[in-house]
Amino acid sequence: QVQLEESGGGLVQAGGSLRLSCAVSGRTFNRYAMGWFRQAPGKEREFVVYISWNGENTGYADSAKGRFTISKDNAKNTVYLQMNSLKPEDTAVYYCAAGDPYMARITSLGEYHSWGQGTQVTVSS
Numbered sequence: 121q122v123q124l125e126e127s128g129g130g131l132v133q134a135g136g137s138l139r140l141s142c143a144v145s146g147r148t149f150n151r152y153a154m155g156w157f158r159q160a161p162g163k164e165r166e167f168v169v170y171i172s173w174n175g176e177n178t179g180y181a182d183s184a185k186g187r188f189t190i191s192k193d194n195a196k197n198t199v200y201l202q203m204n205s206l207k208p209e210d211t212a213v214y215y216c217a218a219g220d221p222y223m224a225r226i227t228s229l230g231e232y233h234s235w236g237q238g239t240q241v242t243v244s245s
Contacts, residue, residue, distance in 0.1 A: 122146040122234045124216050129239030132206055136243070140201040142216030142236060150174075150194040153219045155232055156201045158212035158241075165215070167227040169201065179226050183209075206243045213238040 128140040144152065153173045159165040169190045170179040178190055189202040199216060217232035225231055 122148075122152070122218055124218060124234055124236035126214065126216050126236045126239040129214060129241045131242045131244065134207055134243055134245050136206050137202070137204045138206065138241060140203070140214055140216075140239060140241070142199045142201075144197045144199070144216075144218060146197070149197040151221055153221055153223055153226070154190070154192060154199040155217045155219065155226065156190065156199075156214060157217060157229065158210075158214045159238075160209075160212040163212075165229060167229075168214070170226040171199065173221040181227075203241070206241075208243045208245045211241060211243050213240050 123145040125143045132138055151173050155170045156168040157165050158168050168181050168184050169188055171190045171192050175192045187205045191200045215238045216236045218234040219232040223231040
């Protein structure tokens with residue numbers, strides 16, 4: 121059973137930056153595709169960004185393109201989400217998720233088999 125733990129959330133002013141981390145237990149981390157999702161109050165959980173198991177491919181929601189960057193450190197069993205130019209609408213609980221190496225739909229919650237508990241990101245205007 122893989123376990124995921126997010127960290128790095130907090131309160132930041134609009135235009136600021138945060139880096140989220142997701143530590144993953146298990147010896148097969150380098151075989152997991154990883155994703156970040158977020159859920160704002162009263163809204164459904166939505167896809168933010170994805171990285172393939174080998175780190176060679178990434179995918180971003182339109183809201184994240186040009187501002188967010190995902191990276192994966194297999195040696196540290198950790199995936200990162202660097203968020204720059206944050207906006208109040210980025211306020212949400214951010215979740216990391218692990219999936220099998222080859223997923224049909226990287227944006228679909230159902231493709232991911234393991235989830236962290238989430239970390240709160242609040243962007244003030």
